[in-house]
Amino acid sequence: MKNSRNIKKFLKIVFEKNKLIASIAFVIMLVISMLDLSIPQVTRLILDDAIINNKTNLLIKLVLLYAIISIFSALFTVILEYIYSKMKKRASIKLKIRLLKHLSKLSGEYYTNIKTGNMLSIIENDIFIVENFGAEILFSLIVDGLTACIALFFLVRMQSDLLLIVITLQVMLTFIQSKFTKVIAQKTEEVRKDSGNISNIVQEYVSNIMNVIISKSSFNFFKRYIKQEKGLINKCIKLDMIISSNISASMILSSLITICIYGYGGLKIIKGNMTIGELIAFQQYTGMLIGPCINIIRSNTRIQQSLVSINRIFSILDEPIIINQDNNSSIIKEDFSGNITFDNVVFSYDEDRILDNINIEFEKGKLTALVGTSGCGKSTIVNLLFRLWDIDEGKIMIDNIDIKDYNLKSLRKNISIVTQDLLLFDDSILNNLTIGNKNISKKFVKDVCNRVDLYDFINGLPNGFDTIIGEKGVKLSGGQKQRVAIARAIISNSSIIVFDEATSALDNISQKKITENISDLLKNKTVIVIAHRLSTIKNADKIYVIDKGRVIESGNHEELILNESTYYSLVNEQKQELALS
Template sequence: MKNSKNIKRFLKLAFEKNKFVASIGFFIMFSISILNLCIPQLTRLIVDDAISYRKTSFLLKLIFLFGVVSFISALLSVILEYLYSRMQKNVSVKLKIKLLRHLSKLSGDYYTNIKTGNILSILESDIFTLENFGAEILFSIIIDLITASIAVFFLIKMDFDLLILVIALQLFITFSQSKFTKSIASSTSEVRNSYGNIANIIQEYVSNIMNVVISKSSFKFFKRYINKEKKLIDKRIRLDVIMSSNVAIVRVLNNLITICIYGYGGLKIIKGKMSIGELLAFQQYTNMLIGPCINIVRSNTRIQQSVVSINRIFSVLDEPITIKQDNKGNRLTNDFIGDIIFDEVCFSYDEDKTLDNINMTLEKGKVTALVGSSGCGKSTIINLLFRLWDIDKGEISIDGINIKDYKLKSLRKNISIVTQDLLLFDDSILNNLTLGNKDINKEFVESVCKKVDIHNFINELSNGFNTIIGEKGVKLSGGQKQRVAIARALISNSSIVIFDEATSALDNISQKTITENISELLEDKTVIVIAHRLSTIKNADKIYVIDKGRVIESGSHKELVLNENAYYSLINEQKQEFALT
């Protein structure tokens, strides 16, 4: 039931905007089939009428006609291949875009459990498998049925006895093919899953190659990798043996049919009951019967293989979007006038509460800092504000409106987050700063870069702002990467700017300089700072101290120091750092 439902969904997607191309393709395929069915009759006429009766002019005409039919058939085949190739690539791209868009709408729960290698395997291997599925295979089955039916009609007219023998052997071929289908589908599914597991390991290794080398963990990787590859080799060998056995049996049975036709047909020629041309035509029509029948059975194998891919693709597309989006909701604008308020907010990733009755007010035009030990819930607060997860209880509001009532795209557009885990593309520095937005003024970009103290470094590069920084910004130092990330957040001009350990790779002097330089750009924004180094937030307008998912203290730096409670204890742990600032 699930398989047929997903196949219908895929075919609907494939034909949605390709009906005209598919119709032309079907007409061409039908024309090719009719032309091919004419060839055995031409063969019979050439042998029995032209050659036997030494009709030279008639022979030349038949040869010319044979050549024209073959040429037109070949030309139509090329056109057909072009049409289907174009259609297949369109469907492939459409599926990839659909998958990628859906992935971007899923919640943090899915992101934290996602296996990157499996997703990459679906995006590449499974979609590649489906490129040859859809209109081509559907129309091929229809045309094969038509071709086989017309071939049977001619075979009945030519020699019914010989046809019965051919059909008996054909039924045996069909039976053997059907037996192989389930085994091939099952083995294909196992191989596909194994590829996904290996892709996970390789992706993990390649994306962290420098850390793997530094941590000397190559042995652990290769041990895991080789073990998975050995299992995959066994599964691939099993699949190859099944498929080659299938081909071998078909070849033997085809040869048996051929020898039976020539043997039985030869006896009829000797007895004068059949001509040589009729035997050759009969053999060609037999091939036109057997070929389509085998194609239909093999199409079932291809369908079973494709169903595996279809189900894997739709398993991702069917992942529920738990972060509900109201496309007609409120729009958050840069000039919103109110504050961000957390009111009795509770949240848990699992059964244990991560946040418990959080009450906070993040004022516009001011800097609010969140401090606390690792795992206390600081970053979770930011994830909830960005709506990667939705809260279990309470309310988060902006301008007095629940953030769930804002259009999600509008909400996220107005929040810029700078984290330790920086996202940099293998592209130019300029495109990394503007994210390809050509409406951003180059002068504004340069002014921001000056304030974050990266302008001089960029200009010293051979290609300046057009310098390609490599995958994940590998050509930049840690401090330079963070400066680029900070500049990008400021260039986007979002109304809410969040710094999550954003200056961890900078020394105290650099961090102090950048903080002072960018203060002017942050005057009318809601600024949230998450920091482990307390020296970076001592000038914040308000500081919330969080412990085990609860706000245990709040106030300015001076107020909290005078209280001599949790914040004061944290200050004492970092006395040396404070002495340097």
């Protein structure tokens, strides 16, 4: 049921906006089949009529006809391959775009469980495998079935007794092929799954190569990788041997069919019950019966192999979108303030309560800080605001409107988050700062870069703002990466800006200087700071101290110091650590 449903959905994608060229392809395929079916009759006439009766003119005409049929058949085949190629690439690109778009709509829960290597294997390998599944294989099945039926009609009329021998061997061939097909499908699925796991290990290694070297963990990687590869090699060898055995069995039975045709047919010619032309034509029609039948069986093998990939693709596309993304919801307008309220918010992850009746307010034009030990729920608050997850109880409101009632795209457009885990593209510095937005003025970009102490560095590069920074910004230092991320958030002009450990790679002097330089640009924005280094939030308008998912203290720096409670202890601990260092 699941398989047929996924095939239908896949074929809908293939034929979407391809109906006209698909119809043309089907007609061309029928024409090619009809041309091929006429060749045995021309062959019979050449041997039994033109050559036997010494008819030179007829021979020339028939040979020319044979050549014309062959040429047109070849030309139509080239046209057909062009159409198929166009359809396959369209469907492939459409699937990739649909997959990538769908991924961006899924929840944080899905992202935390996803294996990147396996995902890449699906996007690249599985889509490549299913490229040949679609109009090409569907039309082939129809035309092969039609060709086989017409060939059978001619064979019955020519030599029914010889046909019985051929059909007996054909039934044996079909039975053997069907058995092999099931095994091939099962083994293919195992190989694909293992390939995805290996891709995940390699992706993890390559994307973190510098850290792998620094941590001296190459041996551990190769130990895992070689173990997985050995298992995959054994499974691939088994699969190759099964496919090879399948092909060999087909070849043996096909050879037996040919031997029977020439042996029994030759005996009939000797007895005068058959002509040489009929024998050759019979052999050609037998090929047109067996060939399409084998193609249909092999198509089943291809379908089974493709079905594994189709199911893997739709396992992502069918992943439910938990976060409601109603595009008809409220669009954030220019008068948007950005006052945020967390009202008795409860959130659990895997049955573990992360936030427990949180009540927090973030006001426009003020800097609000969240502090607490690791794992207390600070970053979770930001993730919920961005709607990577939805809360279990309570409400999160912006300007007194539940964030669930905002258009999700519009909501996220107005929130910029600067994290420790920086996203930098293998592109120019300018494109990394503007995220490709051509409407942002270069003058504003330069001003912001100057404020975050980045302009002189960029200006000193050979290509300035057009300098390519490498994958994940590998050509930049940790501090430069964070400056780029801070500048990007300000350039985006979002109403709400979150700094989640955004200055962890900067020293105290640099951090203080940047904070002072950008303060006037943040005046009319809602600014949220998550900080481990408490010296960075002394000037915050309000500080919330989080512990085990609850707000245990709130106030400004001076008020919390006077309380001599958790915040006071955290400040003293950091002072002692700084003194010791």
